[in-house]
Amino acid sequence: MAMTEIQLLLELQHLDMQRQRLERALAELPVQKEIDDLEAALAVLRASLADTNAGLARTRKEQKEAEWSLKETVTAIETISTKLYGGAVTNPREIEGMQGKLKMLEASKARLEDRIIGQMEEIEALESQAKTLGDEIGQAASKLESLKNMRDAKVAEIESEMSDVVKERDALAAKISAGVLARYEQLAKDKGGLAVVPLRDGICGGCHVVLPTFLVARAKPNDQVVRCESCGRILCWVG
Ligand SMILES: [Zn+2]
Secondary structure (H helix, E strand, O other), rough: OOHHHHHHHHHHHHHHHHHHHHHHHHHHHHHHHHHHHHHHHHHHHHHHHHHHHHHHHHHHHHHHHHHHHHHHHHHHHHHHHHHHOOOOOOOOHHHHHHHHHHHHHHHHHHHHHHHHHHHHHHHHHHHHHHHHHHHHHHHHHHHHHHHHHHHHHHHHHHHHHHHHHHHHHHHHHOOOOHHHHHHHHHHHHHHOOOOOOOOOOOEOOOOOOOOOHHOOOOOOOOOOEEEEEOOOEEEEOOO
Protein backbone atom coordinates (compact mmCIF):
# COMPACT_ATOMS: atom_id res chain seq x y z
CA MET A 1 0.00 0.00 0.00
CA ALA A 2 1.32 3.43 -0.89
CA MET A 3 2.18 5.73 2.00
CA THR A 4 -0.12 8.61 2.73
CA GLU A 5 1.13 12.18 2.97
CA ILE A 6 1.16 12.06 6.75
CA GLN A 7 3.18 8.86 6.78
CA LEU A 8 5.57 10.40 4.28
CA LEU A 9 5.80 13.42 6.54
CA LEU A 10 6.92 11.23 9.44
CA GLU A 11 9.64 9.75 7.22
CA LEU A 12 10.63 13.21 6.10
CA GLN A 13 10.95 14.37 9.68
CA HIS A 14 13.14 11.38 10.40
CA LEU A 15 15.48 12.49 7.60
CA ASP A 16 15.43 16.11 8.80
CA MET A 17 16.49 14.96 12.24
CA GLN A 18 19.21 12.81 10.79
CA ARG A 19 20.43 15.82 8.87
CA GLN A 20 20.41 17.95 12.01
CA ARG A 21 22.42 15.28 13.81
CA LEU A 22 24.95 15.29 11.00
CA GLU A 23 25.16 19.08 11.04
CA ARG A 24 25.77 19.01 14.78
CA ALA A 25 28.41 16.31 14.36
CA LEU A 26 30.09 18.49 11.76
CA ALA A 27 30.01 21.56 13.99
CA GLU A 28 31.27 19.68 17.05
CA LEU A 29 33.97 17.41 15.67
CA PRO A 30 36.11 16.35 18.65
CA VAL A 31 39.19 16.37 16.42
CA GLN A 32 38.54 20.04 15.62
CA LYS A 33 38.91 20.91 19.31
CA GLU A 34 42.22 19.05 19.32
CA ILE A 35 43.29 20.99 16.23
CA ASP A 36 42.34 24.32 17.82
CA ASP A 37 44.25 23.48 21.01
CA LEU A 38 47.30 22.36 19.09
CA GLU A 39 47.25 25.45 16.90
CA ALA A 40 47.16 27.64 20.01
CA ALA A 41 50.06 25.70 21.52
CA LEU A 42 51.97 25.99 18.27
CA ALA A 43 51.48 29.76 18.20
CA VAL A 44 52.92 29.98 21.72
CA LEU A 45 55.91 27.85 20.72
CA ARG A 46 56.52 29.95 17.62
CA ALA A 47 56.36 33.20 19.61
CA SER A 48 58.76 31.70 22.11
CA LEU A 49 61.16 30.69 19.33
CA ALA A 50 60.99 34.19 17.85
CA ASP A 51 61.88 35.63 21.28
CA THR A 52 64.75 33.19 21.65
CA ASN A 53 66.10 34.02 18.20
CA ALA A 54 65.83 37.75 18.90
CA GLY A 55 67.73 37.22 22.16
CA LEU A 56 70.30 35.20 20.30
CA ALA A 57 70.84 37.90 17.67
CA ARG A 58 71.14 40.57 20.36
CA THR A 59 73.62 38.58 22.44
CA ARG A 60 75.73 37.72 19.38
CA LYS A 61 75.87 41.39 18.45
CA GLU A 62 76.84 42.38 22.00
CA GLN A 63 79.49 39.68 22.05
CA LYS A 64 80.95 40.98 18.80
CA GLU A 65 81.06 44.48 20.26
CA ALA A 66 82.76 43.19 23.39
CA GLU A 67 85.29 41.37 21.23
CA TRP A 68 86.05 44.59 19.37
CA SER A 69 86.52 46.43 22.65
CA LEU A 70 88.80 43.66 23.86
CA LYS A 71 90.87 43.88 20.70
CA GLU A 72 91.21 47.64 21.10
CA THR A 73 92.14 47.25 24.75
CA VAL A 74 94.76 44.62 23.96
CA THR A 75 96.21 46.87 21.25
CA ALA A 76 96.33 49.80 23.66
CA ILE A 77 98.05 47.65 26.29
CA GLU A 78 100.64 46.55 23.72
CA THR A 79 101.29 50.09 22.55
CA ILE A 80 101.79 51.42 26.07
CA SER A 81 103.87 48.41 27.15
CA THR A 82 106.17 48.78 24.17
CA LYS A 83 106.66 52.45 24.96
CA LEU A 84 107.03 51.84 28.68
CA TYR A 85 109.46 48.96 28.52
CA GLY A 86 111.31 50.07 25.38
CA GLY A 87 113.27 52.55 27.44
CA ALA A 88 112.21 55.60 25.45
CA VAL A 89 110.35 57.16 28.36
CA THR A 90 112.55 58.23 31.21
CA ASN A 91 110.48 60.80 33.03
CA PRO A 92 109.37 59.09 36.29
CA ARG A 93 106.07 60.97 36.38
CA GLU A 94 105.34 59.96 32.82
CA ILE A 95 106.27 56.35 33.64
CA GLU A 96 103.98 56.41 36.65
CA GLY A 97 101.14 57.76 34.52
CA MET A 98 101.62 55.08 31.92
CA GLN A 99 101.72 52.37 34.57
CA GLY A 100 98.45 53.67 35.99
CA LYS A 101 96.87 53.62 32.53
CA LEU A 102 98.17 50.10 31.97
CA LYS A 103 96.62 48.91 35.22
CA MET A 104 93.27 50.39 34.21
CA LEU A 105 93.46 48.78 30.79
CA GLU A 106 94.34 45.38 32.29
CA ALA A 107 91.32 45.61 34.59
CA SER A 108 89.13 46.56 31.66
CA LYS A 109 90.54 43.64 29.64
CA ALA A 110 89.70 41.21 32.46
CA ARG A 111 86.15 42.59 32.66
CA LEU A 112 85.67 42.25 28.91
CA GLU A 113 86.99 38.68 28.95
CA ASP A 114 84.56 37.77 31.71
CA ARG A 115 81.74 39.42 29.82
CA ILE A 116 82.58 37.53 26.64
CA ILE A 117 82.64 34.21 28.50
CA GLY A 118 79.24 35.03 29.99
CA GLN A 119 77.91 35.94 26.55
CA MET A 120 79.25 32.71 25.08
CA GLU A 121 77.45 30.73 27.76
CA GLU A 122 74.28 32.66 27.13
CA ILE A 123 74.53 32.08 23.38
CA GLU A 124 75.03 28.37 23.96
CA ALA A 125 71.98 28.21 26.24
CA LEU A 126 69.86 30.17 23.75
CA GLU A 127 70.99 27.98 20.86
CA SER A 128 70.03 24.87 22.76
CA GLN A 129 66.69 26.44 23.67
CA ALA A 130 66.08 27.36 20.03
CA LYS A 131 66.84 23.82 18.96
CA THR A 132 64.47 22.34 21.55
CA LEU A 133 61.73 24.76 20.49
CA GLY A 134 62.38 24.00 16.82
CA ASP A 135 62.04 20.27 17.52
CA GLU A 136 58.83 20.80 19.48
CA ILE A 137 57.42 22.96 16.70
CA GLY A 138 58.31 20.31 14.14
CA GLN A 139 56.57 17.61 16.15
CA ALA A 140 53.49 19.72 16.80
CA ALA A 141 53.27 20.75 13.16
CA SER A 142 53.41 17.19 11.95
CA LYS A 143 50.83 16.10 14.52
CA LEU A 144 48.66 19.02 13.42
CA GLU A 145 48.88 17.91 9.83
CA SER A 146 47.81 14.39 10.65
CA LEU A 147 44.93 15.70 12.79
CA LYS A 148 43.83 17.91 9.90
CA ASN A 149 43.90 14.96 7.56
CA MET A 150 41.78 13.03 10.03
CA ARG A 151 39.36 15.90 10.28
CA ASP A 152 39.12 16.34 6.53
CA ALA A 153 38.38 12.63 6.11
CA LYS A 154 35.69 12.80 8.80
CA VAL A 155 34.17 15.92 7.25
CA ALA A 156 34.09 14.26 3.83
CA GLU A 157 32.40 11.22 5.36
CA ILE A 158 29.73 13.27 7.11
CA GLU A 159 29.15 15.46 4.06
CA SER A 160 28.66 12.44 1.86
CA GLU A 161 26.16 11.02 4.36
CA MET A 162 24.45 14.39 4.48
CA SER A 163 24.21 14.57 0.72
CA ASP A 164 22.50 11.14 0.70
CA VAL A 165 20.04 12.30 3.34
CA VAL A 166 19.29 15.51 1.44
CA LYS A 167 18.69 13.60 -1.79
CA GLU A 168 16.35 11.20 -0.04
CA ARG A 169 14.60 14.09 1.67
CA ASP A 170 14.11 15.97 -1.60
CA ALA A 171 12.66 12.88 -3.25
CA LEU A 172 10.26 12.43 -0.36
CA ALA A 173 9.31 16.11 -0.23
CA ALA A 174 8.39 15.96 -3.92
CA LYS A 175 5.61 13.50 -3.02
CA ILE A 176 4.08 15.77 -0.40
CA SER A 177 1.85 18.68 -1.30
CA ALA A 178 3.33 22.15 -0.86
CA GLY A 179 0.67 23.19 1.66
CA VAL A 180 1.22 20.23 3.96
CA LEU A 181 4.97 20.62 3.68
CA ALA A 182 4.77 24.30 4.55
CA ARG A 183 2.66 23.54 7.64
CA TYR A 184 5.14 20.87 8.68
CA GLU A 185 8.11 23.16 8.22
CA GLN A 186 6.57 26.00 10.20
CA LEU A 187 5.62 23.63 12.98
CA ALA A 188 9.09 22.04 12.99
CA LYS A 189 10.54 25.50 13.44
CA ASP A 190 8.17 26.29 16.30
CA LYS A 191 8.64 22.95 18.02
CA GLY A 192 12.39 22.69 17.63
CA GLY A 193 12.24 19.83 15.13
CA LEU A 194 9.50 17.55 16.36
CA ALA A 195 6.44 18.43 14.29
CA VAL A 196 4.93 15.04 13.42
CA VAL A 197 4.38 12.53 16.20
CA PRO A 198 3.05 8.98 16.20
CA LEU A 199 -0.44 8.48 17.58
CA ARG A 200 -0.55 5.14 19.37
CA ASP A 201 -3.33 3.79 21.62
CA GLY A 202 -4.99 7.18 21.42
CA ILE A 203 -2.00 8.91 23.01
CA CYS A 204 -0.10 11.79 21.42
CA GLY A 205 3.54 10.79 20.94
CA GLY A 206 4.60 14.39 21.48
CA CYS A 207 2.95 15.48 24.71
CA HIS A 208 1.50 12.12 25.82
CA VAL A 209 -2.04 13.32 26.44
CA VAL A 210 -4.93 10.95 25.76
CA LEU A 211 -6.78 12.30 22.76
CA PRO A 212 -10.55 12.25 22.33
CA THR A 213 -11.96 9.40 20.26
CA PHE A 214 -13.25 11.67 17.50
CA LEU A 215 -9.78 13.10 16.95
CA VAL A 216 -8.22 9.63 16.86
CA ALA A 217 -10.86 8.58 14.34
CA ARG A 218 -10.10 11.58 12.17
CA ALA A 219 -6.37 10.92 12.35
CA LYS A 220 -6.57 7.19 11.71
CA PRO A 221 -6.68 7.25 7.85
CA ASN A 222 -3.56 9.48 7.87
CA ASP A 223 -4.94 11.29 4.84
CA GLN A 224 -5.16 14.79 6.27
CA VAL A 225 -3.35 17.06 8.73
CA VAL A 226 -4.82 16.42 12.18
CA ARG A 227 -3.14 18.16 15.06
CA CYS A 228 -2.97 17.26 18.74
CA GLU A 229 -5.32 19.59 20.58
CA SER A 230 -2.84 19.87 23.42
CA CYS A 231 0.60 20.39 21.79
CA GLY A 232 -0.48 21.21 18.24
CA ARG A 233 1.73 18.61 16.60
CA ILE A 234 0.65 16.75 13.49
CA LEU A 235 -0.55 13.27 14.37
CA CYS A 236 0.42 10.19 12.38
CA TRP A 237 -1.72 7.23 13.38
CA VAL A 238 0.39 4.13 13.93
CA GLY A 239 -1.93 1.85 15.86
ZN1 LIG B 1 0.39 16.43 21.76
